[in-house]
Amino acid sequence: MLSLHQLTCFLATYEHGSLTAAAEELGYAQPSVSEQIRALEKSLGVQLFRRVGRGVVPTTVADTLRPHAERTLAAAEDTRRAAQQVARFETGTIRFGMFGIARLYAGAGLVADVLARHPGVRVELVGQNSAGVQEDLRRGRLEAAMIAIPQVHSEGMSVTPVAKDEIVYISSDPERLRSPVTARQLGNATLVMPDTTWRAEDSVRIAVRSWLHSSGLNPQTRIEVEDPEIAVELVGMGLADSVIPRGAAEQLLPRLAPNAGWVSFRPKIHDVFAIVHRAGATLSPAAQLMIEIATRRIQAVAQPV
Amino acid sequence: MLSLHQLTCFLATYEHGSLTAAAEELGYAQPSVSEQIRALEKSLGVQLFRRVGRGVVPTTVADTLRPHAERTLAAAEDTRRAAQQVARFETGTIRFGMFGIARLYAGAGLVADVLARHPGVRVELVGQNSAGVQEDLRRGRLEAAMIAIPQVHSEGMSVTPVAKDEIVYISSDPERLRSPVTARQLGNATLVMPDTTWRAEDSVRIAVRSWLHSSGLNPQTRIEVEDPEIAVELVGMGLADSVIPRGAAEQLLPRLAPNAGWVSFRPKIHDVFAIVHRAGATLSPAAQLMIEIATRRIQAVAQPV
DNA sequence: GGACAACATAGGTATCTCCTAGGGAAGCCG
DNA sequence: CGGCTTCCCTAGGAGATACCTATGTTGTCC
Numbered sequence: 239m240l241s242l243h244q245l246t247c248f249l250a251t252y253e254h255g256s257l258t259a260a261a262e263e264l265g266y267a268q269p270s271v272s273e274q275i276r277a278l279e280k281s282l283g284v285q286l287f288r289r290v291g292r293g294v295v296p297t298t299v300a301d302t303l304r305p306h307a308e309r310t311l312a313a314a315e316d317t318r319r320a321a322q323q324v325a326r327f328e329t330g331t332i333r334f335g336m337f338g339i340a341r342l343y344a345g346a347g348l349v350a351d352v353l354a355r356h357p358g359v360r361v362e363l364v365g366q367n368s369a370g371v372q373e374d375l376r377r378g379r380l381e382a383a384m385i386a387i388p389q390v391h392s393e394g395m396s397v398t399p400v401a402k403d404e405i406v407y408i409s410s411d412p413e414r415l416r417s418p419v420t421a422r423q424l425g426n427a428t429l430v431m432p433d434t435t436w437r438a439e440d441s442v443r444i445a446v447r448s449w450l451h452s453s454g455l456n457p458q459t460r461i462e463v464e465d466p467e468i469a470v471e472l473v474g475m476g477l478a479d480s481v482i483p484r485g486a487a488e489q490l491l492p493r494l495a496p497n498a499g500w501v502s503f504r505p506k507i508h509d510v511f512a513i514v515h516r517a518g519a520t521l522s523p524a525a526q527l528m529i530e531i532a533t534r535r536i537q538a539v540a541q542p543v
Numbered sequence: 544m545l546s547l548h549q550l551t552c553f554l555a556t557y558e559h560g561s562l563t564a565a566a567e568e569l570g571y572a573q574p575s576v577s578e579q580i581r582a583l584e585k586s587l588g589v590q591l592f593r594r595v596g597r598g599v600v601p602t603t604v605a606d607t608l609r610p611h612a613e614r615t616l617a618a619a620e621d622t623r624r625a626a627q628q629v630a631r632f633e634t635g636t637i638r639f640g641m642f643g644i645a646r647l648y649a650g651a652g653l654v655a656d657v658l659a660r661h662p663g664v665r666v667e668l669v670g671q672n673s674a675g676v677q678e679d680l681r682r683g684r685l686e687a688a689m690i691a692i693p694q695v696h697s698e699g700m701s702v703t704p705v706a707k708d709e710i711v712y713i714s715s716d717p718e719r720l721r722s723p724v725t726a727r728q729l730g731n732a733t734l735v736m737p738d739t740t741w742r743a744e745d746s747v748r749i750a751v752r753s754w755l756h757s758s759g760l761n762p763q764t765r766i767e768v769e770d771p772e773i774a775v776e777l778v779g780m781g782l783a784d785s786v787i788p789r790g791a792a793e794q795l796l797p798r799l800a801p802n803a804g805w806v807s808f809r810p811k812i813h814d815v816f817a818i819v820h821r822a823g824a825t826l827s828p829a830a831q832l833m834i835e836i837a838t839r840r841i842q843a844v845a846q847p848v
Numbered sequence: 849g850g851a852c853a854a855c856a857t858a859g860g861t862a863t864c865t866c867c868t869a870g871g872g873a874a875g876c877c878g
Numbered sequence: 879c880g881g882c883t884t885c886c887c888t889a890g891g892a893g894a895t896a897c898c899t900a901t902g903t904t905g906t907c908c
Contacts, residue, residue, distance in 0.1 A: 240623055242547055243896090258854060270897050272855065277895095282626035285827055290683030291905040292854045297686075297827070298636035298667075299629050306622035313615040318545055320611045321587035324604050331603035362603075378595030381602075394874095522590055522602070548865095563885060575866050577886070582864095596874040597885045699905090 242314050244278035245307040247271045248286060252296050252304055327356040327527070334528040335374060335383025337365035338433070338441060339482070340511050342466060343489045344535040351531045368439045375514060382515040382525045384532050386441030396517040400533045403540035405442055405507040408470070408487050409479040410498040418504035421453035430461035430478035432469040437462070441509050446481055449507050470494040483509050485539035510543070511536050547619050549583035550612040552576045553591060557601050557609055632661040632829070639833040640679060640688025642670035643738070643746060644787070645816050647771060648794045649840040656836045673744045680819060687820040687830040689837050691746030701822040705838045708845035710747055710812040713775070713792050714784040715803040723809035726758035735766035735783035737774040742767070746814050751786055754812050775799040788814050790844040815848070816841050 250260035251271060261271040279286050286303065287294040296304075324330035332352060336345055341363065349361050365371045365383065374380035375395065387399065407419045407427075414423075424446075433440045443457075450457055461478050463469050467490060469480045474495025482490075487500045513529050515521065521529070555565035556576060566576040584591050591608065592599040601609075629635035637657060641650055646668065654666050670676045670688065679685035680700065692704065712724040712732075719728075729751075738745045748762075755762055766783050768774050772795060774785045779800025787795075792805045818834050820826065826834070 240547065240619055242545065242619075245622070256854075266896095267898055268855075269857080269899090272857095273896075282623065282630075284626050284630050288683045288686065288824070289855065290821065292852095293683075293905090294855075295683035298638055298829075299626070302629050302635045303622060303626055306618070306625045310615065310618040310622050313611070313618040314545055314547075317550070317608060317611040317615050318587065321589050321604070321608055324607050325587075325589050330607045333603055378593045378598075378600035381593065516595065519593070524603075561885075571865095572867055573886075574868090574888085578865075594886070597883095598874090599886080 240278070240281050242311060244274050244281070245311055247274040248278055248300075249304065249307055249311065251275060251287065251294065252300055255293065255295070257294060323358075325523070327359055327524070329358045330524075331360040331362060332356075332524045332528060333362040333364060333380065334525070334532065335365045335371045335380040335385070335514075336363055336532065337368050337371045337383065337385045339466065339486050339509075340384055340386065340536060341365065343485050343539055344532065347538075348528075348532050348535045351535065352528070355527075355531075367436050369436075372514075375516060378516070381519070381522060382513060382529055384511060384513055384529075384536065387510040387512050394517050395514055396519075397512045397514050399510050399512040399543050401536045401540035402508045402510045402543050403483040403485045404502060405445060405481060405509050406484045406487055406500040406502055407479060407481055408473050408491065408495075408498055408500045410474055410476045410495060411479070412499070414479065415499045415501040418502045418506075420504055421450055421455055424450060424481075424503070425453075425455035425458065427458065428460045428478045429458060430463060430469045430472045430480050431459045432463055432466040432480075432482070434462040434464050442481060442483065445507050445509055449503070466490065467494060470498075473498050483540070489539070511540065545583070545586050547616060549579050549586070550616055552579035553583055553605075554609065554612055554616065556580060556592065556599065557605055560598065560600070562599060628663075630828070632664055632832070634663045635829075636665040636667060637661075637829045637833060638667040638669060638685065639830070639837065640670045640676045640685040640690070640819075641668055641837065642673045642676045642688065642690045644771065644791050644814075645689055645691065645841055646670065648790050648844055649837065652843075653833075653837050653840045656840065657833070660832075660836075672741045674741070677819075680821060683821070686824070686827060687818060687834055689816055689818055689834075689841065692815040692817050699822050700819055701824075702817045702819050704815050704817040704848050706841045706845040707813045707815045707848050708788040708790045709807060710750060710786060710814050711789045711792055711805040711807055712784060712786055713778050713796065713800075713803055713805045715779055715781045715800060716784075717804070719784065720804045720806040723807045723811075725809055726755055726760055729755060729786075729808070730758070730760035730763065732763065733765045733783045734763060735768060735774045735777045735785050736764045737768055737771040737785075737787070739767040739769050747786060747788065750812050750814055754808070771795065772799055775803075778803050788845070794844070816845065 247260060247264065250263050251257055254260050257271050258268045261268040264271065275286065284299045285297055286300040287296055345363055349363060352359065352361050364380065368385060371380065371383050371385060375383055387397065409415055431443065437443055447457060461472060466482060466486060470490040471494045472478055473480050474497060484500065491498050552565060552569065555568050556562055559565050559568065562576050563573045566573040569576065580591065589604045590602055591605040592601055650668055654668060657664065657666050669685065673690060676685065676688050676690055680688055692702065714720055736748065742748055752762055766777060771787060771791060775795040776799045777783055778785050779802060789805065796803055818838065
């Protein structure tokens, strides 16, 4: 069986023209190198050195094989170097899951932070929907993710809340922003809600629904859209009001609905963001890095817990 | 310590997405592959697979490393293939020593024969002078050679005569070719002799000198040249006679001195060609090939012994 | 001819590699 | 929901390997 060690011994011997010198360079005893060369010759079925009295002389076969051996060792060294570079975040890919409103107002900053600290890496911020992220985590395709809590099927998952964001009512009618919104008021409101496709798993909707249920009321959603941006624009046009996390409101309102504002619920409702990964897993340095940066980013726009 | 075996296990596992499947493909038990992967991860300092419940999932590090591992294994396979091609004479270099008049009239044919049988090989037919050939043999730089015998310092050398060639007298004076030349006649002749530089070791000269010494005479050499061709041309011009092996005479006279001819000595003198290599050495297939072809070639122009 | 230098050989030990056997977790299915 | 299967891990042991030191052999140099 051909081995890198044999090739190393071969090259050292070839270059020094001596087993003893090669052994000295490699830090072995002379018989060890001798044995490796013999094993290599047997493995390849060719004679590499003529044992001539005192000393060894490379055969023409050795001349022919030398560049191949060098290329092989160089490729191995290259493999090792690539691994080290990845370990140091000088290159490689960092994959992280992030779903929902969190990605909307922390995603770009998160990617920017990672690229600023590690310019050589590729970043993959995945997560089309909550179920997909959870499936990826469960199957091991994702190591860690940040998601809003209510939707977590947490068997075997480690869930660490890192921030909570108040859920607020937004409207372009100043009248409705005068005082905190009650369940009754919300029940009577005309609403536009985003994330239609994932409405059943959307943490904001789940939080609001359970909040309303305790008052015996049902939410009334008049308009369903996918993008939070569109929902906010519709609020700006006065066609409906909406319910979104406060961080999103503060980011989107000035840009998309300057005449609108937000107001708390009474009692207040919160959305909680958490880091999720498989329970019992040892997190890789890359995952730890992403968790650290994502946490810092989300805590810049939501309250730390 | 990184090893090719570890890389093989890594690639098999990566491609199958399973340690068990990889082990089956490689013909090992599953724990063996598992151990190799673990050793590779430790050696590189990175995690290559996430152990997730049943099954393993490659990390992004594994994605990054895979092409490097493939290149390394390909280079190793390339090394092995090169060795096999050399062993089958499909490529590589064949080096052989040949000195003196033998090369002159068997060298080109020898090279042609080798190239005809093994079109891919490089051929080196070395031997500027007898002493150099012997030194190369002794030092191991040459594995085997064909040389004329008298000059062999045979300690530690295996000498196998394969052909003998009569040494003849050449002249453009028909009078001198009438009957075999005696020692007295040779002592009175005006001679041109080739191989000036190596005159002390030239087998023809040694043979002739000892032949003359038994008659108490000394050779008279009027002209010294390097090339046998020039000596023969001078003979053709009638400026001197010469003494060369019959094989050389038959090849050179028609071309360079059509009006000249040759005649034996009385008693006859012979030059013996032998295969020489280090005693006790096991000959490589390449050397055996060259010996076989060179012997056949030389026996085509000289008498086999 | 004696001293030295370089490789081969021998023998012992530690490590590595591979196996079999058995345990535990996750997924599949009745 | 409980049993079965699948897949990986761990443990322990046998055989091979790699390395060492000590010694023998041979060629070289003085």
